[in-house]
Amino acid sequence: MRPGLLFAGLDVSPADLPPAPPDLVADLELERLFAAMAAGDDEILEVARRVMPAGLVSADEIRYRQAILRDLLATPAIARELYRIAGEAVAAERRAWGGGLRNAELVLRRSVGVLDGFLGSLREVWAVAERHADDVTAPGLVAFFERVRTELDDAYLAQAAAHVRRLRERRLVVTARLGVGNRGFDYVLRRPADGRSRLRERVGLAASRGMAVDVTLHDQNAMNALAELRSAAIVPAAAAVHEAVGHILGFFRLLRAEVAFYLGCANLRAALVGTDVAVTFPEPAGFGERVLTARGIVDPCLALAVAGPVVGNDIDADGFGLVVVTGANGGGKSTLLRAVGLAQVMLQAGMFVSATELRAGLRSNVLSHFGREEESKPDGGRLDAELRRLSALVDGATPASLILLNESMSTTNERDGAGIAHEVVTGLADAGATVWFVTHLYELARRLHAEAAPGVLFLRAERGSGADRPFRVVEAPPLPTSFGMDRYRRLRAPATDGPPASPVRSPGTPP
Amino acid sequence: MALGAPPEIGPLVRTPLASSDAVSWRQEVFRDAEVHSTADACRAFGAAMDRVRSHLGRAGSTRHPQERDRWRLAAMDAYGAGVEALLAGLEAAGLTRVRSRGVIAFRDWLREYVSSARFEGLRADTAGALRDLAAVTYRLRIGEHRIVVGPPEDEPDYGAEVRATFERFRRPGTPPPGADAFATLDINPIEAAILDRVVRLHPAAFATLVACVGRHAGFVDPVVERFEREARFVLAWLDLLAPLRERGLPTCYPELATDGSLRADGVFDLALALDGGPVVTSDVEIAPGERVLLVTAPNHGGKTTFARALGQLHHLAAAGCPVPAARAGVPLVDAVHTHFDRPEGLDDPGGRLETDLRHVGAVLDAATDRSLVLFNDTFASTTAADALELMRAVLGEVEARGARCVVVTFLGELAAPGGTAVSLASEVDDADPDRRTFRFVRRPADGLAHARAVAERHGLGYDAVRARVGR
Numbered sequence: 001m002r003p004g005l006l007f008a009g010l011d012v013s014p015a016d017l018p019p020a021p022p023d024l025v026a027d028l029e030l031e032r033l034f035a036a037m038a039a040g041d042d043e044i045l046e047v048a049r050r051v052m053p054a055g056l057v058s059a060d061e062i063r064y065r066q067a068i069l070r071d072l073l074a075t076p077a078i079a080r081e082l083y084r085i086a087g088e089a090v091a092a093e094r095r096a097w098g099g100g101l102r103n104a105e106l107v108l109r110r111s112v113g114v115l116d117g118f119l120g121s122l123r124e125v126w127a128v129a130e131r132h133a134d135d136v137t138a139p140g141l142v143a144f145f146e147r148v149r150t151e152l153d154d155a156y157l158a159q160a161a162a163h164v165r166r167l168r169e170r171r172l173v174v175t176a177r178l179g180v181g182n183r184g185f186d187y188v189l190r191r192p193a194d195g196r197s198r199l200r201e202r203v204g205l206a207a208s209r210g211m212a213v214d215v216t217l218h219d220q221n222a223m224n225a226l227a228e229l230r231s232a233a234i235v236p237a238a239a240a241v242h243e244a245v246g247h248i249l250g251f252f253r254l255l256r257a258e259v260a261f262y263l264g265c266a267n268l269r270a271a272l273v274g275t276d277v278a279v280t281f282p283e284p285a286g287f288g289e290r291v292l293t294a295r296g297i298v299d300p301c302l303a304l305a306v307a308g309p310v311v312g313n314d315i316d317a318d319g320f321g322l323v324v325v326t327g328a329n330g331g332g333k334s335t336l337l338r339a340v341g342l343a344q345v346m347l348q349a350g351m352f353v354s355a356t357e358l359r360a361g362l363r364s365n366v367l368s369h370f371g372r373e374e375e376s377k378p379d380g381g382r383l384d385a386e387l388r389r390l391s392a393l394v395d396g397a398t399p400a401s402l403i404l405l406n407e408s409m410s411t412t413n414e415r416d417g418a419g420i421a422h423e424v425v426t427g428l429a430d431a432g433a434t435v436w437f438v439t440h441l442y443e444l445a446r447r448l449h450a451e452a453a454p455g456v457l458f459l460r461a462e463r464g465s466g467a468d469r470p471f472r473v474v475e476a477p478p479l480p481t482s483f484g485m486d487r488y489r490r491l492r493a494p495a496t497d498g499p500p501a502s503p504v505r506s507p508g509t510p511p
Numbered sequence: 512m513a514l515g516a517p518p519e520i521g522p523l524v525r526t527p528l529a530s531s532d533a534v535s536w537r538q539e540v541f542r543d544a545e546v547h548s549t550a551d552a553c554r555a556f557g558a559a560m561d562r563v564r565s566h567l568g569r570a571g572s573t574r575h576p577q578e579r580d581r582w583r584l585a586a587m588d589a590y591g592a593g594v595e596a597l598l599a600g601l602e603a604a605g606l607t608r609v610r611s612r613g614v615i616a617f618r619d620w621l622r623e624y625v626s627s628a629r630f631e632g633l634r635a636d637t638a639g640a641l642r643d644l645a646a647v648t649y650r651l652r653i654g655e656h657r658i659v660v661g662p663p664e665d666e667p668d669y670g671a672e673v674r675a676t677f678e679r680f681r682r683p684g685t686p687p688p689g690a691d692a693f694a695t696l697d698i699n700p701i702e703a704a705i706l707d708r709v710v711r712l713h714p715a716a717f718a719t720l721v722a723c724v725g726r727h728a729g730f731v732d733p734v735v736e737r738f739e740r741e742a743r744f745v746l747a748w749l750d751l752l753a754p755l756r757e758r759g760l761p762t763c764y765p766e767l768a769t770d771g772s773l774r775a776d777g778v779f780d781l782a783l784a785l786d787g788g789p790v791v792t793s794d795v796e797i798a799p800g801e802r803v804l805l806v807t808a809p810n811h812g813g814k815t816t817f818a819r820a821l822g823q824l825h826h827l828a829a830a831g832c833p834v835p836a837a838r839a840g841v842p843l844v845d846a847v848h849t850h851f852d853r854p855e856g857l858d859d860p861g862g863r864l865e866t867d868l869r870h871v872g873a874v875l876d877a878a879t880d881r882s883l884v885l886f887n888d889t890f891a892s893t894t895a896a897d898a899l900e901l902m903r904a905v906l907g908e909v910e911a912r913g914a915r916c917v918v919v920t921f922l923g924e925l926a927a928p929g930g931t932a933v934s935l936a937s938e939v940d941d942a943d944p945d946r947r948t949f950r951f952v953r954r955p956a957d958g959l960a961h962a963r964a965v966a967e968r969h970g971l972g973y974d975a976v977r978a979r980v981g982r
Contacts, residue, residue, distance in 0.1 A: 001679040001680050159676060160677070163672075167673070170654075171652070171654050171655075172651075172652075173650065173652050173653070173666065174650070174651050174653065175648055175651070176649060176650075177649075178581070178647050181569060181581050181585075182578050183578070183698050183702060184705065188670065189668070189669040189670045190650070190667065191666055191667050191668075191669040191672065192666055193666060210708075211711075213657065213660070213705060213708070214657050215656045215657065215701065217656065222700060225699035225702070226653075228699055229653070229699070229702060236670045239670070240673040243677070243681075244674070244680070247681045248677065251680045383965075387965070387969040388969065390969070390971055391970055391971055394976055394979050394980060397980045399980060399981060401980070416965065419963060419966070420963075420965060420966045423971060423972050427971075427972070427973040427975070428976055428980060430973075431977045431981045
């Protein structure tokens with residue numbers, strides 16, 4: 001009895017998933033996405049942090065989640081109710097007094113109380129499955145509802161309730177054997193037969209043969225010893241009930257976490273739709289295949305940040321193992337890189353993506369290295385720190401990785417940086433990984449372009465020709481400048497539209 | 512019962528052996544114990560004897576007769592099973608691997624012991640009593656103030672029924688409940704009262720128990736006990752060396768030099784190595800006539816360590832143990848006497864020199880022509896001139912007694928030519944072995960080559976990256 005809403009075959013709880021790699025979270029600004037999913041709910045936040053980066057690697061698993069997400073977006077009440085019921089059950093268990101008890105009898109009493117409460121929650125889950133049986137078509141949801149309706153039916157819940165009643169009786173019958181030091185062990189709680197034997201016990205025949213041990217209330221030592229014995233005798237039974245409580249609690253926790261992920265997706269979609277960003281369910285291609293075709297792909301984090309529409313890009317990168325992005329500063333190169341990375345992560349999380357259309361191969365993982373201020377050390381130290389980070393990235397890479405490099409190798413001079421970067425990116429791409437490299441290292445881009453190796457795509461950020469002239473990324477060979485001067489001039493001459501009349505002198509030039 | 516606390520192994524390693532035959536007897540045993548199958552058999556036996564002692568301890572600390580007898584029975588069973596397993600282990604190893612006179616003699620004895628009527632009786636009686644007790648089951652009806660003891664009835668396991676009902680929610684990895692059954696170690700008064708009634712329910716089983724325990728009061732054979740003590744010593748020594756051997760440090764079985772010469776390669780200080788620090792090994796060779804070895808070196812040159820290593824080498828060789836060296840021929844000494852300079856303490860009523868002198872005097876009195884004497888910075892508290900004069904006198908006395916002597920000193924003048932003294936000056940290697948060797952890469956004119964070299968240093972060269980990702 002498991003929900004199975006996140007993984008079709010695997011028995012994995014979101015809590016078991018590893019946290020996202022910190023570099024990826026920072027580089028793709030995943031926290032902004034997580035926050036939009038959580039919409040203020042910490043539990044959803046925690047689940048989003050775990051589930052989203054742990055990508056699925058089979059198209060079937062992805063479609064399994066996509067189908068469930070479609071159903072739950074169509075009938076939001078299902079997810080909301082399951083989330084509430086599971087949350088109440090988990091909270092009730094936490095409130096039950098004496099969670100850390102070591103005395104078996106008290107453990108039993110507490111467990112029975114919790115179990116009693118769980119039975120009510122299970123009945124509610126059953127009611128949701130009954131009420132919405134016709135609202136779902138996703139195989140995962142249909143199967144879950146079917147399990148709930150057959151396995152948690154009236155007969156079953158009545159049987160469970162009978163256990164609760166019996167376990168609350170104070171009288172115990174156990175059998176035991178003699179263990180080390182002739183101390184009783186192997187205590188087994190017995191269910192006494194009704195009728196004759198009970199009658200015989202009531203009449204007290206056994207006691208009359210001198211086989212009874214009586215404990216007077218005044219003898220505190222004996223009362224303690226009796227309590228100890230009761231506790232020892234009840235350990236296996238207490239363990240059984242404690243285990244049962246643990247199992248059901250696990251079920252509710254899992255149900256809550258799994259549903260939380262879908263609620264997060266619903267929250268994110270609402271937020272994106274509010275900013276006029278198009279979302280669509282992407283189409284997964286094969287594992288490790290170098291496929292990426294997208295129409296109108298945007299960086300959802302940017303859309304959430306500016307709370308308005310952002311310009312999308314089209315990408316046709318099928319068959320390319322190394323994509324080199326050059327072009328103007330502020331031309332949206334980093335945004336494009338993030339959009340690609342986020343689309344990949346969201347695709348493999350079984351989510352929608354922010355594009356009008358997208359098809360992509362599945363990746364073992366997404367790794368990123370965004371050039372950032374390394375801890376300020378004297379010159380050699382910064383290069384060393386960057387190379388260590390790159391080396392750690394290579395450690396995590398597989399032939400099916402997607403690797404996003406943004407202005408890597410900027411901690412040394414351009415010649416050395418280009419040389420080192422060439423070794424790394426061609427090594428990664430030739431090993432099978434797919435590498436996107438946003439770079440201002442013209443020497444590198446030029447060398448790669450001159451080598452004309454197959455499978456290398458060159459994109460360039462260029463200003464469009466429209467009225468507000470937004471940047472677009474187009475397929476084009478690298479240019480020997482990154483338009484830094486262009487931008488500088490624009491900043492220096494805000495009043496004029498277009499480049500200023502006189503070129504800015506560099507400090508060294510004589511007037 | 513002669514058993515008390517676990518046997519101590521100190522005395523064995525503290526006492527040098529008197530003859531070269533005794534040393535090779537023990538070296539043979541060590542070599543046998545280096546074989547895993549033999550060592551494992553002995554280790555398992557040590558663990559069995561630990562259980563025997565623990566069970567007997569419990570028997571001694573309880574008053575309830577049936578509880579006490581059951582602990583004794585457990586001890587008897589652990590002993591019998593341990594002895595049988597030991598013999599089986601030695602027989603299995605012995606097919607090819609047992610060669611030492613010591614282990615062979617013990618194994619032959621053990622064979623006879625295990626087939627003796629006494630031991631066979633112990634095993635049969637123990638098994639019978641355990642079998643009878645294992646068959647005892649009883650039923651308790653536990654109320655608020657009364658427990659009724661009786662024979663078991665045909666009632667289903669209710670815990671299993673509860674488990675079965677909730678099985679469908681099970682996920683792997685659910686933690687087990689943390690419930691401690693009993694706070695006390697011994698049976699409590701209620702349990703004792705129940706046990707009394709269980710005894711009445713099954714009188715025959717308990718009669719067997721009493722008879723069995725009574726028949727085998729002193730069941731541990733003294734020869735077996737002595738074997739255990741000596742095996743513990745041998746294994747403990749090998750266990751001590753094992754991590755050092757894993758680090759690649761050499762150990763060997765020294766030969767005993769009869770001509771008084773010393774020849775050792777790869778000697779190192781065991782104490783330093785066990786602390787886990789970087790280890791420097793040294794080679795040393797002393798011809799038969801050279802009885803005094805002067806070690807001089809600047810401060811922190813490893814002199815003390817070297818002296819300590821030599822002392823350990825002699826002592827351990829005499830104790831028949833494998834030693835910290837790659838190869839060694841060592842004279843058999845009757846004792847290693849030492850005087851190491853220590854900081855002044857409050858218990859030096861006559862000042863430090865006075866204490867040193869008294870200590871040195873005691874060392875000289877104890878030394879024989881078969882002793883090794885170690886002086887480390889002796890008389891460092893006094894002036895160099897005084898120290899020189901004192902050391903010369905001391906060395907004169909050492910030579911008169913015919914003892915062998917190692918002197919670690921800053922007094923280079925002691926190494927006067929002539930006589931039986933040989934001088935060693937340690938060669939100081941100032942390269943810190945812990946520091947990463949810094950490879951200097953010549954910066955060539957070709958920038959690409961330089962970049963490639965930098966990338967390669969970080970495992971980021973083209974070939975390295977391909978190989979790392981492709982695996």
